[in-house]
Structures are given as C-alpha cells and as structure tokens.
Amino acid sequence: MGFLWLAILLLLAKVSSLIEKVGQPAVLGELLMGVVLGNLILFGIDWFEPVKEDDIIKFLAELGVVILLFQIGLESKIEEMREVGWRAFMVATVGVVAPFVLGTIVVGPLLMPGQPFYAYLFLGAALTATSVGITGRVFRDLGKLQTREAQIVLGAAVIDDVMGLIILAVVTAIVTSAVSMDATESVSMGAIGLITLKAVVFLIGAIFLGRLLAPRIGEGFSKIHTGVGTKFTIAISFCLIFAYLAGLVGLHPIVGAFAAGLMLEHVYFRRFEKPEINEDIEQAVKNANPETQQQVKTVLDRHNAHHLDELVAPLGHFLVPLFFIMIGMQVNLRILFDPKVLLIALAITAVAFIGKIVAGIVAGPVNKYIVGWGMVPRGEVGLIFAAVGLELGKKLGVVVISDEMFSVIIIMVILTTLVTPPILNYLLRKQPA
Amino acid sequence: MGFLWLAILLLLAKVSSLIEKVGQPAVLGELLMGVVLGNLILFGIDWFEPVKEDDIIKFLAELGVVILLFQIGLESKIEEMREVGWRAFMVATVGVVAPFVLGTIVVGPLLMPGQPFYAYLFLGAALTATSVGITGRVFRDLGKLQTREAQIVLGAAVIDDVMGLIILAVVTAIVTSAVSMDATESVSMGAIGLITLKAVVFLIGAIFLGRLLAPRIGEGFSKIHTGVGTKFTIAISFCLIFAYLAGLVGLHPIVGAFAAGLMLEHVYFRRFEKPEINEDIEQAVKNANPETQQQVKTVLDRHNAHHLDELVAPLGHFLVPLFFIMIGMQVNLRILFDPKVLLIALAITAVAFIGKIVAGIVAGPVNKYIVGWGMVPRGEVGLIFAAVGLELGKKLGVVVISDEMFSVIIIMVILTTLVTPPILNYLLRKQPA
Numbered sequence: 001m002g003f004l005w006l007a008i009l010l011l012l013a014k015v016s017s018l019i020e021k022v023g024q025p026a027v028l029g030e031l032l033m034g035v036v037l038g039n040l041i042l043f044g045i046d047w048f049e050p051v052k053e054d055d056i057i058k059f060l061a062e063l064g065v066v067i068l069l070f071q072i073g074l075e076s077k078i079e080e081m082r083e084v085g086w087r088a089f090m091v092a093t094v095g096v097v098a099p100f101v102l103g104t105i106v107v108g109p110l111l112m113p114g115q116p117f118y119a120y121l122f123l124g125a126a127l128t129a130t131s132v133g134i135t136g137r138v139f140r141d142l143g144k145l146q147t148r149e150a151q152i153v154l155g156a157a158v159i160d161d162v163m164g165l166i167i168l169a170v171v172t173a174i175v176t177s178a179v180s181m182d183a184t185e186s187v188s189m190g191a192i193g194l195i196t197l198k199a200v201v202f203l204i205g206a207i208f209l210g211r212l213l214a215p216r217i218g219e220g221f222s223k224i225h226t227g228v229g230t231k232f233t234i235a236i237s238f239c240l241i242f243a244y245l246a247g248l249v250g251l252h253p254i255v256g257a258f259a260a261g262l263m264l265e266h267v268y269f270r271r272f273e274k275p276e277i278n279e280d281i282e283q284a285v286k287n288a289n290p291e292t293q294q295q296v297k298t299v300l301d302r303h304n305a306h307h308l309d310e311l312v313a314p315l316g317h318f319l320v321p322l323f324f325i326m327i328g329m330q331v332n333l334r335i336l337f338d339p340k341v342l343l344i345a346l347a348i349t350a351v352a353f354i355g356k357i358v359a360g361i362v363a364g365p366v367n368k369y370i371v372g373w374g375m376v377p378r379g380e381v382g383l384i385f386a387a388v389g390l391e392l393g394k395k396l397g398v399v400v401i402s403d404e405m406f407s408v409i410i411i412m413v414i415l416t417t418l419v420t421p422p423i424l425n426y427l428l429r430k431q432p433a
Numbered sequence: 434m435g436f437l438w439l440a441i442l443l444l445l446a447k448v449s450s451l452i453e454k455v456g457q458p459a460v461l462g463e464l465l466m467g468v469v470l471g472n473l474i475l476f477g478i479d480w481f482e483p484v485k486e487d488d489i490i491k492f493l494a495e496l497g498v499v500i501l502l503f504q505i506g507l508e509s510k511i512e513e514m515r516e517v518g519w520r521a522f523m524v525a526t527v528g529v530v531a532p533f534v535l536g537t538i539v540v541g542p543l544l545m546p547g548q549p550f551y552a553y554l555f556l557g558a559a560l561t562a563t564s565v566g567i568t569g570r571v572f573r574d575l576g577k578l579q580t581r582e583a584q585i586v587l588g589a590a591v592i593d594d595v596m597g598l599i600i601l602a603v604v605t606a607i608v609t610s611a612v613s614m615d616a617t618e619s620v621s622m623g624a625i626g627l628i629t630l631k632a633v634v635f636l637i638g639a640i641f642l643g644r645l646l647a648p649r650i651g652e653g654f655s656k657i658h659t660g661v662g663t664k665f666t667i668a669i670s671f672c673l674i675f676a677y678l679a680g681l682v683g684l685h686p687i688v689g690a691f692a693a694g695l696m697l698e699h700v701y702f703r704r705f706e707k708p709e710i711n712e713d714i715e716q717a718v719k720n721a722n723p724e725t726q727q728q729v730k731t732v733l734d735r736h737n738a739h740h741l742d743e744l745v746a747p748l749g750h751f752l753v754p755l756f757f758i759m760i761g762m763q764v765n766l767r768i769l770f771d772p773k774v775l776l777i778a779l780a781i782t783a784v785a786f787i788g789k790i791v792a793g794i795v796a797g798p799v800n801k802y803i804v805g806w807g808m809v810p811r812g813e814v815g816l817i818f819a820a821v822g823l824e825l826g827k828k829l830g831v832v833v834i835s836d837e838m839f840s841v842i843i844i845m846v847i848l849t850t851l852v853t854p855p856i857l858n859y860l861l862r863k864q865p866a
Contacts (some may be wrong), residue, residue, distance in 0.1 A: 002492070002677070003496075003499070003673040003674070003676045003677040003680070003686065004673065004674065004677040006670075006673050007669075007670040007671075007673035007674045007677070010666050010669065010670050010673075011666065011667075011670050013666070014654065014657065014658065014662075014663050014666045014667070015657060017657060017658045017663070018657050018658075020658065055488065055489065056488065056489055056492045059435070059489045063436075066436070221447065224447065224448060224450060224451050225447065225450050225451075225453065228746070228750075229447075229746075229750040230447050230450070232747055232750045232751075233443050233444065233446070233447045233750060233751075233754075234444075234447070236440075236443065236751060237439075237440040237443050237444050238440075240436040240437065240439050240440035240443075241436070241437060241440045243436045244435070244436040244437040244440070247436070253436065277710060277732065277736045280732040280735075280736070281714060281729060281732055281733075283732075284725065284728040284729045284731070284732045285718065285721070285725055285728070285729060287724070287725060288718065288721045288722065288725040289721065289722070291720070292717065292718055292720060292721040292725065295717040295718070296714060296717045296718060298717070299710065299713040299714055299716075299717045300714075302713075303710045303713070311747050311750075312747065313661070313662075313747075314665055314744050314745065314746075314747045314748055315747055315748060315751060317661075317662040317665045317666060317744075318665075318666075318669060318748060321666075
C-alpha cells in the first residue's frame with residue numbers, strides 16, 4: 001500500500017473526470033470510478049479490496065471531506081447564510097419531517113410488514129439524512145456556490161445534520177428503552193435534551209467564539225511569522241480544530257469544518273504576506289498610467305482576498321477525490337441482484353426523493369426544484385445512520401435493522417447519491433445565470 | 434487522535450519558527466520542538482507519547498519528506514545537477530569511504546573494544562549515511578538552493594544514498610555469512626552485484642524514462658482535462674510513483690521523489706490552464722503602453738513557470754513540519770544520562786563530523802566548508818542503518834549492534850542532525866550572495 005496506491009487512486013480520479021466532457025460534474029465521475037473499483041471483485045479481480053480497509057486511505061478520505069466543507073465554507077459568506085437562515089430552517093424541517101413520517105408510518109409497515117415498530121423508526125431516521133458534501137461539490141463544480149439556492153441548501157444541510165443527530169438520539173433512546181425497559185422515559189428525555197443542547201450550543205458557540213478568536217489568532221501568529229506557510233497553517237488548524245469539536249459533541253466533523261470556513265475572513269490575515277506575484281506585478285506596472293494601475297490593483301486585491309482559498313485548493317485536489325472514490329467503493333452492486341429487495345428498495349428510494357423534494361416548496365422565491373433536489377443525496381450520512389442501527393441491534397441483542405432493511409437503505413443511499421448529481425447538473429445548467 | 438492532533442502539531446511547528454527571529458532556519462525549530470514534545474515524558478507528561486506510535490501521523494510524516502524532496506527536485510535543474518555531477522560523485526565517495534574506514538578500523542575497535550568485527554562494520558556503515566532532507570531544507574529556508582554548493586550537496590547526497598545502500602547490502606551479507614556460514618562468499622557477491630545493479634539501473638532508468646514519459650503523460654492528460662487540479666494530480670502522482678519505485682529497489686523513497694522533481698518541467702504542462710490571475714492581469718493591462726505590457730508579461734511568465742512549485746507548496750506546509758517534528762520526537766534524551774556512553778558517543782560524533790567535512794575538500798572551486806557540513810546530518814537515514822543492524826542481530830540470534838552501540842549511534846545521529854543547521858546557517862549567511 002502507500003504511495004503507489006495513492007498515485008493510482010488520484011490518477012484514476014482524474015481519468016474519471018472525462019465525465020465532464022458529457023456535461024456531468026466531476027464528482028459523479030469519481031463516485032462511479034469508486035463503484036467500478038469496489039466491484040471489480042465481482043469479476044474475480046481483487047486488486048482494490050485492500051483499499052476498502054486501509055486505515056490511512058480512510059483517514060485521508062475523511063480529511064478530504066473535511067477540507068471540502070472547509071473550502072465551501074470559505075467560499076460562502078456568513079452574511080449570505082444569515083439572509084437565508086429562516087428559509088434554510090424551513091427547508092431543513094420539512095426535509096426531515098416528511099421523509100421521517102413517510103418512512104416510519106407509511107412505507108415501512110406497508111412494504112416490509114411484520115417488523116417491530118422501532119425498525120421502522122430507524123428506516124425513517126435513515127431517510128432524514130442529507131449529505132452536504134455531494135450537493136456542495138456539484139454547486140462548486142459548476143461555480144454556483146454563490147447562488148441563493150446553494151446558500152439555502154448548504155444552510156439547510158447543516159441544520160438538517162443537527163436535527164438528524166437529535167432524531168438519531170431520540171430513536172436510539174426509544175429503541176433502547178423499548179427493548180431493555182431499564183431506562184425510564186424521563187431519563188431518555190433528559191439525554192435527548194442534553195444532545196439537543198450540545199448541538200445548538202456548539203453551533204452558536206462556534207460562530208460567536210470563532211468570530212471573536214479568529215482575528216486575535218491571526219494577529220497573534222503574525223507576530224511569530226508573517227509567511228504564507230503560517231497563514232496556511234492557521235487556517236487549516238482552525239478547520240481541523242472545529243471538525244474535532246463538532247465530532248466531540250456528536251455532530252459530523254464536516255459541520256465544524258464548514259463553520260470554520262464560514263468564520264475565517266481574509267481581513268484577519270491582513271498582516272501576513274501577500275502572494276508573491278502581487279509585489280512583482282505592482283513593480284512591473286509602476287510606470288503605467290493611473291487607469292491601468294487602478295485596474296491592476298482591483299485584480300490584485302481580489303486575488304489577495306482569495307489567497308486563502310488558493311492555498312487550501314491543492315490540499316483539496318489531493319484529498320477530496322479520495323473521499324468520493326471511497327464512498328463509491330462502499331457501494332456493493334451484488335445486493336442489486338435480489339429482485340424482491342430491489343423492488344422494495346426502489347419504492348423506498350422514491351419516498352426518499354419525494355420526502356426531500358417537497359422541502360423545496362418552502363424555500364421561498366427561488367428555484368424550488370434545485371433546493372429540493374439539493375437536499376436529496378444521503379451519501380455517507382445515510383450510511384452512518386444505517387450503521388448505527390445495525391450496531392445498536394447487536395448491542396441490545398435484537399434486530400433493529402434486518403439484513404434486508406440494511407440492503408434497502410444501502411440501495412436508497414446509492415441511488416440518491418448517484419442520481420442527484422446529473423439531475424442537479426441539468427437543473428442548474430438550464431437556469432439562467 | 435486524528436484532526437485535533439494534526440492541528441496541535443502544525444500549530445506547535447509554527448510556534449517553533451520563532452527560532453527564525455534569532456537567525457536560525459525553521460527546520461531547527463521544528464526538530465527542537467519535536468525533541469521537547471518527545472521528552473516531556475521525562476517530566477511525567479505523557480500527552481505526546483501516542484503520537485510517536487500513530488501510524489497515520491507516521492505516514493503523513495513520511496509523505497512529508499517525500500514531498501519536500503520533490504519540491505527540492507522541482508526547484509533544482511537537471512542541467513545544473515549534471516554540471517556538478519563529477520564533483521558530487523567525488524564528494525559522495527570521500528564522504529562514504531572516510532567515515533566508513535574511520536569508524537570500522539579506527540574508532541570502533543579503539544573506543545568500544547571486545548566486540549565482534551561485524552559490529553564495527555555496522556558502526557562504520559551507520560556513519561556513512563547522509564540525510565538530504567535536513568540539508569536541503571536549510572538551503573531552501575535561506576533561498577540558497579540554486580548555489581553550486583547546494584547542487585553539489587544534493588547530488589552527492591543522492592549518490593551517497595546509493596552507495597550507502599550498497600554498503601548496507603555488503604555489510605549485511607558479510608555479517609550473515611560470518612554468523613551462519615551458510616551463504617558462500619560468491620552468493621553474497623552475487624547479491625551485492627544485484628543490489629548495485631538495481632540501484633544504478635533505477636537511477637539511470639528513472640532519469641531516461643522520466644524524461645521520455647513526463648511530456649507524453651502531460652500531453653495525454655491534457656486531453657482529459659486541462660484544469661489546475663489535473664496538473665497538480667499528475668505532478669504529485671509522478672512524485673509518488675517514483676518514490677514507490679525507489680522503495681521497490683531498496684532505495685529510500687526520497688531519492689525517487691527527488692528524481693521525479695528534477696524530471697518535471699513546466700513546459701510539459703503548457704497545454705494546461707495558467708494560474709487564474711494571469712488572465713485577469715493580462716486583461717487589466719491590455720490598454721497600457723507596450724513597455725508596461727512587456728514587463729507584466731515577464732512577471733507572468735516567470736510566475737507561470739513556478740506554478741507547479743506553488744501548487745505543491747501547501748501540501749509541503751501541511752506535511753513537511755510533521756516529518757521534522759517526528760524526527761525530533763525520536764530523540765530520547767534519557768540516553769544522554771550515562772556519562773560513559775556519552776563520552777564514547779561524543780568521540781564518535783567527532784569522527785562523524787570529520788569524515789564528512791573532509792569530503793568537502795574534493796568539491797572543487799566552491800566553499801568547501803559548506804559542502805562538507807552539508808553532508809554531515811545523518812537524520813532518519815542514520816536511524817534506518819542502526820535499526821537494520823539491530824533487526825539483523827535479532828534475526829541471526831547474535832548481537833550485531835549492542836545496546837551501548839545503538840545508543841552511541843543515536844547520539845551521533847542527534848548531534849549531527851541538530852548541530853548542522855545552525856552551523857550551515859552561519860556559513861551560508863557569512864558567504865556573499
């Protein structure tokens with residue numbers, strides 16, 4: 001393993017960007033490349049099997065999605081997020097409640113009868129997930145991160161993550177108390193309250209603390225060193241620390257990384273060196289006419305304002321494709337071979353689509369389809385929900401998520417994840433800029 | 434572990450660059466920070482102990498030194514290396530033979546009598562190592578990579594690595610046949626010949642193949658995608674593949690990474706997008722006078738030629754400090770407490786210095802001290818030699834490297850590694866630019 005594997009995965013990811021030639025976002029190519037590599041075993045080729053279990057590549061992939069959300073945060077503006085805050089909250093709420101209710105009460109009992117009620121609760125919970133990485137990447141690939149739709153989806157996905165966390169806690173508590181009868185309802189409520197509180201305190205605290213600390217940290221380190229390396233290191237450390245803190249309170253680390261990106265602004269780094277080229281160009285135009293100098297200055301200022309994005313970009317080029325390839329590799333095509341499971345899965349996938357697309361209705365005066373579809377991909381968050389249910393069942397000695405239901409959830413995750421990029425791509429390209 | 438640890442190590446590395454305020458290279462600060470962190474346990478603080486054994490941080494550190502040598506290779510020119518090729522070969526030869534002879538025949542038997550001859554052989558072998566990472570970093574920190582002295586040292590260090598590999602193979606073969614009497618001398622000679630051949634074929638083959646392939650790979654991928662991300666990925670993959678190939682033939686991966694950096698030239702990427710700012714600036718000055726336009730064009734061309742270096746730099750900021758901190762953390766200050774071992778170690782360290790500094794004499798019309806001192810640091814290569822000896826002894830069931838001798842080698846590695854940066858720094862700053 002090691003260096004050669006990294007090189008192979010990175011090169012294959014780049015080959016997969018051939019998909020852009022047919023107008024699809026690069027992320028779809030990487031996901032599909034992952035699906036192909038992860039399923040070569042079906043043809044007796046086991047070369048890529050060790051990659052699935054490699055701890056270092058897993059870590060790099062996880063770091064990749066953290067860096068991606070940090071980049072997306074850097075490119076988003078907190079003011080723009082605040083502007084759409086109420087809409088994002090509405091979209092998140094509908095996008096959580098609709099699939100949860102549909103899954104738990106309607107399609108669960110209807111399509112997979114005879115299971116305990118808490119199994120349906122988990123199915124409903126898994127349907128509420130939203131993977132902001134995939135949608136964010138599509139908006140980013142197409143240069144649409146600054147649109148109102150993108151801001152609503154990104155905001156809603158973060159709020160969604162908090163709600164999902166609470167639902168997961170509630171459902172876990174209900175299942176645990178239903179099975180063991182040890183925990184009283186009131187204790188569960190306390191635990192739920194605590195988790196809710198932690199999540200809300202984290203998000204609000206992070207934003208306030210971050211806005212307070214970031215300028216001081218920039219100021220402080222500028223006394224040690226004003227080099228580009230220091231600027232880069234502070235930014236990345238800020239991202240990593242918030243990712244860690246999010247994980248600490250039970251949120252997905254990407255929520256923390258996104259918050260860190262939102263908080264950092266280039267003005268905090270005004271004491272640091274500008275990109276080297278700025279000085280050289282200023283030197284080169286110093287005898288030009290005032291108009292040219294002004295135009296050049298505008299370009300250089302804009303460039304300097306994006307210096308942080310540029311510094312983080314290579315790290316993204318290195319790590320982000322690994323994440324999407326690894327997500328793709330988790331897709332096991334073998335489970336598609338059971339027609340009964342496949343049919344149920346298709347029906348539940350339809351619910352998964354509908355449950356999120358209706359959320360677009362409350363998005364206000366924007367393209368409601370784009371918002372709705374933007375919330376659809378379950379990605380790794382959906383897989384985490386299913387895994388938690390499986391794990392909980394093992395711990396309690398009961399079946400919370402049956403093998404059949406696990407397969408159904410996996411197919412739902414695959415389809416929502418793979419189908420959304422091309423549809424979102426289509427909707428975004430159709431829309432006038 | 435994970436995100437938080439990475440952030441802590443990166444921030445501490447940046448704090449350690451305070452050492453630049455007293456005119457020392459940043460790498461020394463990182464090494465010393467590593468020494469401090471790694472020895473906090475002496476004061477009962479065990480926070481950083483898990484870092485020493487963390488596989489992911491170890492991998493990132495190893496990747497760090499690979500990226501560093503790749504960067505150094507990118508900044509060096511193959512023509513300049515060829516110009517100093519003969520001198521580099523001479524310096525490497527003297528720098529290997531002198532410490533080997535001194536260690537094996539003189540100071541080994543004199544200072545640590547009563548050990549088997551092959552123990553002295555290994556001591557001599559450990560003295561031949563050169564760690565190009567540390568010297569390269571000092572030259573780089575001071576912006577002196579383009580000097581003739583730097584080119585000779587870098588070239589010599591690579592040749593030295595090949596010679597060291599051959600010596601290690603020869604010594605291992607001699608020890609093995611001396612102990613087991615199974616292998617005949619002729620078999621060992623065959624094995625030695627094979628290793629020599631592999632190393633030489635790798636280096637020559639890499640240079641020819643690389644020069645042949647790199648332009649075609651650049652051309653090929655430009656048909657898939659001409660984005661900055663693709664350019665970056667090809668360069669990094671090239672580096673990783675050569676690092677892997679070097680490891681495959683038994684060379685240190687950094688030799689491959691350095692060769693890859695030497696081979697890649699920005700002309701191979703002429704079909705790829707230029708940095709975004711180039712276009713913006715060209716647009717901004719299109720109404721300026723011809724003289725200004727020409728000056729701006731010169732700056733932009735130079736900037737474009739270094740685009741690859743700039744793309745790799747953030748990865749270096751992220752990974753390289755981890756390597757030097759990890760090297761520092763391997764320093765166990767406890768072994769300095771035995772006065773007898775310490776005295777022997779100081780004597781052998783003196784030999785380690787002398788053995789390399791005399792190599793500077795054959796460096797031709799340059800500053801011989803800079804070249805000589807540039808070869809001194811043993812760094813991780815010295816540790817690898819000691820570790821191989823220890824391992825071989827365990828395998829054969831004899832003592833090849835005694836605990837005492839291991840401590841002596843470690844102290845020698847520490848001192849050559851820690852003392853060289855400030856001295857080299859002094860010599861380089863004294864020299865007129």
